[in-house]
Amino acid sequence: MKTYTCVLLSLIITFVASAQNLPSQKMTVFIDSLMGKMTLEEKIGQLNLVTPGSDIPTGSVVSKGVEDKIRNGNVGGMFGVIGVDKIRNAQTLAIKDSRLHIPLIFGSDVIHGYKTTFPIPLALSCSWDMKLIEASSRAAAIESSADGLSWVFSPMVDIARDPRWGRVAEGAGEDPYLGSLVAKAMIKGYQNNNHFDNTAVLACVKHFALYGAAESGREYNTTDMSAVRMYNEYLPPYKAAVDAGSASVMSSFNDINGLPATGNHWLLTDLLRKQWGFKGFVVSDYTAVNEMTAHGMGNLQTVSTLALKAGMDMDMVGEGYLTTLSKSLKEGKVTLKDIDLACHRILEAKYKLGLFANPYKYLDADRASKEVLSPNKKALAKTLAEHSCVLLKNAQQTLPLQQTGTIALIGPLANDKMNMLGTWSVSGNYKFAIPVLEGLKNNVGNSVKIVYAKGANISDDSGFIKKANVFAEEITTDRKPPEVLLQEAVQAAQQADVIVAVVGESANMSGESSSRSDIGLPECQQKMIEALAHLGKPLVLVVMCGRPLTIEKEVSEASAVLVTWHAGQEAGNAIADVLFGKYNPSGKLSITFPKNVGQVPIYYNHKNTGRPYIPNESSKFKSDYLDVSNEPLFPFGFGLSYTNFNYSKPTLSKTEIKSNEKLTIKVTVTNTGNYDGEETVQLYTRQMMGSITRPVKELKDFQKVFIKKGDSKEVAFTLSTEDLQFYNNNLKRVFEPGNYKIFIGTNSNDVTESDCVFLQ
Numbered sequence: 010m011k012t013y014t015c016v017l018l019s020l021i022i023t024f025v026a027s028a029q030n031l032p033s034q035k036m037t038v039f040i041d042s043l044m045g046k047m048t049l050e051e052k053i054g055q056l057n058l059v060t061p062g063s064d065i066p067t068g069s070v071v072s073k074g075v076e077d078k079i080r081n082g083n084v085g086g087m088f089g090v091i092g093v094d095k096i097r098n099a100q101t102l103a104i105k106d107s108r109l110h111i112p113l114i115f116g117s118d119v120i121h122g123y124k125t126t127f128p129i130p131l132a133l134s135c136s137w138d139m140k141l142i143e144a145s146s147r148a149a150a151i152e153s154s155a156d157g158l159s160w161v162f163s164p165m166v167d168i169a170r171d172p173r174w175g176r177v178a179e180g181a182g183e184d185p186y187l188g189s190l191v192a193k194a195m196i197k198g199y200q201n202n203n204h205f206d207n208t209a210v211l212a213c214v215k216h217f218a219l220y221g222a223a224e225s226g227r228e229y230n231t232t233d234m235s236a237v238r239m240y241n242e243y244l245p246p247y248k249a250a251v252d253a254g255s256a257s258v259m260s261s262f263n264d265i266n267g268l269p270a271t272g273n274h275w276l277l278t279d280l281l282r283k284q285w286g287f288k289g290f291v292v293s294d295y296t297a298v299n300e301m302t303a304h305g306m307g308n309l310q311t312v313s314t315l316a317l318k319a320g321m322d323m324d325m326v327g328e329g330y331l332t333t334l335s336k337s338l339k340e341g342k343v344t345l346k347d348i349d350l351a352c353h354r355i356l357e358a359k360y361k362l363g364l365f366a367n368p369y370k371y372l373d374a375d376r377a378s379k380e381v382l383s384p385n386k387k388a389l390a391k392t393l394a395e396h397s398c399v400l401l402k403n404a405q406q407t408l409p410l411q412q413t414g415t416i417a418l419i420g421p422l423a424n425d426k427m428n429m430l431g432t433w434s435v436s437g438n439y440k441f442a443i444p445v446l447e448g449l450k451n452n453v454g455n456s457v458k459i460v461y462a463k464g465a466n467i468s469d470d471s472g473f474i475k476k477a478n479v480f481a482e483e484i485t486t487d488r489k490p491p492e493v494l495l496q497e498a499v500q501a502a503q504q505a506d507v508i509v510a511v512v513g514e515s516a517n518m519s520g521e522s523s524s525r526s527d528i529g530l531p532e533c534q535q536k537m538i539e540a541l542a543h544l545g546k547p548l549v550l551v552v553m554c555g556r557p558l559t560i561e562k563e564v565s566e567a568s569a570v571l572v573t574w575h576a577g578q579e580a581g582n583a584i585a586d587v588l589f590g591k592y593n594p595s596g597k598l599s600i601t602f603p604k605n606v607g608q609v610p611i612y613y614n615h616k617n618t619g620r621p622y623i624p625n626e627s628s629k630f631k632s633d634y635l636d637v638s639n640e641p642l643f644p645f646g647f648g649l650s651y652t653n654f655n656y657s658k659p660t661l662s663k664t665e666i667k668s669n670e671k672l673t674i675k676v677t678v679t680n681t682g683n684y685d686g687e688e689t690v691q692l693y694t695r696q697m698m699g700s701i702t703r704p705v706k707e708l709k710d711f712q713k714v715f716i717k718k719g720d721s722k723e724v725a726f727t728l729s730t731e732d733l734q735f736y737n738n739n740l741k742r743v744f745e746p747g748n749y750k751i752f753i754g755t756n757s758n759d760v761t762e763s764d765c766v767f768l769q
């Protein structure tokens with residue numbers, strides 16, 4: 010009986026396994042047979058990604074003669090082509106006019122929403138709400154796929170600890186654990202949990218790798234890093250995206266320890282494919298193959314060879330592959346196997362999308378008219394914006410605002426549509442954006458008198474404005490001289506009960522190629538805030554930005570400070586809801602705010618050093634500064650609510666934990682204030698002694714809970730030895746027994762600590 014059951018079981022297992030293998034076998038047979046018919050040129054053509062340049066290019070070249078190239082089978086995919094009609098035209102060229110009728114894939118930078126524009130990714134990560142983040146990428150996938158796209162260049166998961174780098178705006182901040190959860194949630198949303206119906210698109214995790222660690226926060230700059238730091242601190246989010254099934258990976262512009270990422274065999278093959286088991290295809294960043302020449306890696310033929318050999322499958326825009334690979338093959342510098350492998354991977358992606366079965370799968374004008382800018386996406390944009398705001402200060406409960414009296418709404422961003430969407434909203438239309446003035450009026454109608462004055466330009470520095478405004482005039486200069494603007498603002502403020510000043514960065518002051526060495530507010534805005542503060546009235550600062558700003562002085566001058574980031578098209582409505590208390594802010598910083606640029610790079614999970622800094626102690630020979638404390642302006646995880654949350658002392662299920670046991674940590678959080686609200690309870694650990702130096706704190710888990718005023722909630726976390734693992738000096742993932750500290754709190758700084766021992 011026993012033998013019979015075993016045989017039956019093994020038969021069932023074999024059957025299930027072969028049934029699961031069937032689709033992939035079928036795919037391989039199909040692609041092998043197609044590739045059998047392809048010429049060398051057609052195979053190389055599949056590795057070519059072009060953009061006709063009708064939209065914003067991010068390099069100095071755009072593709073030429075695209076239509077002929079499609080007909081000749083010299084193109085594998087396109088990006089920057091927007092809308093069902095244009096995409097249908099291009100797809101029809103490939104299907105009807107190219108010899109083998111191979112469909113194209115159509116990509117785009119869908120970074121924070123598609124046409125419906127959501128808050129910038131850094132803002133979204135401050136929600137610490139993975140369901141909402143997944144909903145944002147799901148909605149973006151539904152909308153962009155309805156408009157003909159099958160591939161999005163997102164998520165950007167580069168860990169960033171240096172806010173001088175403008176692209177911190179595009180990522181999820183500084184923490185590997187939070188960043189990994191965000192990466193996973195976004196992949197799930199884009200790829201519809203890897204169920205490739207016509208609402209799912211291929212995700213592309215970028216920029217692989219370590220782009221966020223560019224020296225001095227300067228764009229495209231060098232990264233040089235120990236392997237241990239890479240594995241523990243920078244690589245986890247990329248790996249999480251690969252584990253979640255990301256169909257593609259984009260290589261980064263930077264070099265890594267002396268070798269550009271785009272030609273880095275260790276990175277693109279040994280790590281990505283062999284260690285992590287990545288099965289999709291790798292695309293270069295914009296002309297990144299060609300740029301290896303400027304990196305000093307050789308001429309176009311040499312760098313194209315280097316990239317292909319490294320495992321880089323698709324060449325974005327530069328056409329190094331298209332123009333040199335057949336020569337390199339003749340000269341024996343690459344093999345046909347190298348080219349076949351890359352071609353196979355790209356055809357597999359098309360197959361998985363279902364484009365061979367139906368090349369027009371994503372081209373349904375009815376779907377587009379229903380899904381693009383639909384009311385439910387607009388509603389989601391508002392919800393996301395509300396959840397992304399971080400309340401940094403609220404003295405004397407200045408916020409929420411009363412719905413009576415007079416509000417002076419002041420500031421260069423108070424009535425500005427252009428800058429609401431934020432960086433990388435290539436398909437968004439600023440005309441749909443709601444500025445704060447409109448949002449306040451929508452919210453309270455005539456019950457509040459609103460007097461508006463611009464007060465200042467975003468910047469008065471003409472050299473800076475010229476550089477920032479290359480693509481669009483996002484920083485405008487008012488016809489009125491600065492003194493007049495300021496005078497008008499003071500006059501408006503004098504009539505009011507409360508002043509709301511909307512200040513910050515224009516959209517183009519952050520994002521790609523927008524590094525800043527001074528991350529303060531522009532001088533004219535600082536002056537405006539100073540003048541308003543002198544009036545002695547309650548002053549609320551609404552700060553729109555794409556990065557942490559050094560605003561210590563402005564924070565001290567204001568009664569309340571709300572960071573909204575660039576909040577997307579529903580900015581004004583969402584901000585009004587938050588200001589009037591219709592939504593109680595719940596965002597927590599996913600990135601540290603420094604006091605000054607000299608503290609940068611600054612991050613909560615730093616090492617202790619041998620001479621650790623002691624707060625409030627002035628002694629010599631410590632790891633500190635003479636002119637500023639080590640504390641940030643606002644730490645990672647920080648964010649207030651209109652209500653107060655009181656934490657009980659955490660209890661540990663035991664203080665000695667055996668290796669097969671789990672530790673449970675419980676804390677009761679009580680809402681002691683006057684509003685219902687959400688709190689993100691955070692759990693950090695510290696390994697007190699290790700085989701290598703370990704961070705002073707590491708985020709291990711968090712829970713966002715809604716608690717009604719007066720109510721309490723018990724929040725329980727479990728920790729196992731697996732959660733305490735890290736990469737040791739041999740790059741082995743290990744758990745090391747010993748003493749640990751467990752921290753529970755409302756942010757990375759305000760925590761209660763407990764001790765415990767994890768045994769072998």
Ligand code: NOJ
Nearest residue numbers: 067118162215294295521
């Ligand atoms: C350059 C950027 O680095 C990348 O993020 C983007 O996806 C490509 N350009 C394509 O626009």
